Amino acid sequence: MNSKTIAYGILRAVAIIIGVLGLLWFLYKIQSVLIYIAFASVISLMGRPLVLFLKKKLKFKNSLAVITTLLIVIGLFLSIFMLFVPIISEQGQLIGEIDINKLGDDINRFNQEVSAYFKIEKLNFVELIKQTDLMQFFDLKAIPNAINSFLSGFGAVLIGLFSVLFISFFLLKDSLLLENSLLVLAKKEDENRFMRAFTKIKDLLSRYFVGLLLQIIILFILYTILLLIFGVHNAIAVALIAAICNLIPYVGPLFGGVFVIILAITSNLGFDFQTVILPKITYILIGYLIIQLIDNFLNQPLIFGNSVKSHPLEIFLAILIFGLLFGIGGLIVAVPFYTAIKVIAKEFLSEYKIVKTLTKDL
Template identity: 85%
Template structure:
């Protein structure tokens, strides 16, 4: 091997590295656009069954079915956002009425009752809370600046919403648009395999996201009933937050439960702990655990088993690995990415025994 060949090889390697780094830099610069496309893809996958239903059963033409689907999507997100308006308005009115001493006294009373009931030492962080001048951490004069900052970013939010809806419209209108766009990266001889894999991924993820939406709706209804029964403030909004948190595997339900119990406690500050607060928290916790059992043994097996056709152990390991690699974001995207990897492996690596074993149900 002469020096010219070695130099040429080195130049090719350097060029490839520079090209990859340049591509990564470019993708980082347009990350907001990629996020818009990702949200639009999820909306299109969730909306595909409704578009198909409108075209097949109600004889809508393609464009009208897509427009109606996007209209329903906008109504759903608008309705969800409106749930939080009363909370924001109420909290805004109460900001100027906060009595730090009263809050400290209520928490001190609760702390004393808990320590007496369980015969434990008084919690030190409550004393620290009382002794701390919280107003030094919360400057009420900064609220107008925060509002101005929020309003200044409102235009960017509108641009993002318009972009997502615009992209979603064309993805729903032309179901082959995304496939054809990505097909340019496939070799000529692999185009058929690529199309089969992409079609399978789209069908599986469409069922998966629709299943997640159904899961959130079921949990939202059950949480709302539970919180309304025990008189938790802003029960509907709290139930919605807890249901959405449940989309984060394993960690989400824990955070949701802590949130529910915390808000149930703050809703009853000033009441007697042994006779009012503790029984109510116990009943709410039992109800929350029952709902989680319903979700774990009925909802999730139906979603994971039927929609993405994966064994629960596969799902657990995929979520664990993605969570370790990418944090909370990895927990959320683990199932869709693992499903896509399985389908692609089946099409391009089917000669391997492990691939045949993992993808035999696809």
């Protein structure tokens, strides 16, 4: 091997490294655009069955079906937002009417009753607040900066919402737009397999996201019934937050349960701990656990098993691995990414035995 060949190989390797680093830098700089595309893709996958229904059953034209679907999506999000507006307003009014001395007495009494019932050392909430440096959040000098940050963040949210809806419209209108855009990355001889894989992924993920939406609706209804029975304030909003927490597998229900218990305690802070608060918390916790069992043994197997055609053990291991690698975000995207990997493996690596075993139901 002569010196020219070695030099050419070195230059080629350096050029490849620089190209990869440049691509990663470019993707990092446009990460917000990639997030918009990801959200738009999810909306298009969830809205796809509705678009097909409007076109086939109600004979809507393509553009009208897409616009109707997006209006329904916008209406859904607006309904959720409007659900919280009166609650935030009510909480603001309640905060303004709080008697600080009475609140302090209620907290101290609750602290004493809990300590006496469980026979533990009394917690000093004042010292706890000092240790966590919570007072730094009440620095009046920081208020102008907080207002500016809020206004700039609100503008960014508006731009993001418009971008997501704009991209979603064209993804729903032209179902092959994303496939054709990504087809440039495939070799000529692999285009047919690439299209089959992408169509299969789109179909499976569409069913998965629709099933996920159905799961949240079912949990929302069950949580609302539970919280209304035990008189938790703002039961509908609390139930919605707890249901949305279930988007994060395994960890989300834990966060939702803690949130529900905290709200249940604050809703009954002035009552006796042993005769009122503890029994109510116990019943709410039992009801919450029963709902989680219903979700784990009925909802999730139907959604994960039938929509993405994967064994529950596969799903569990995929979620566990993605969670360890990428944290909370990995838990959320584990199922869609694992499904995409399985479909691609079936199309391009079907000669391997392990791939045949894992993808036999696809």
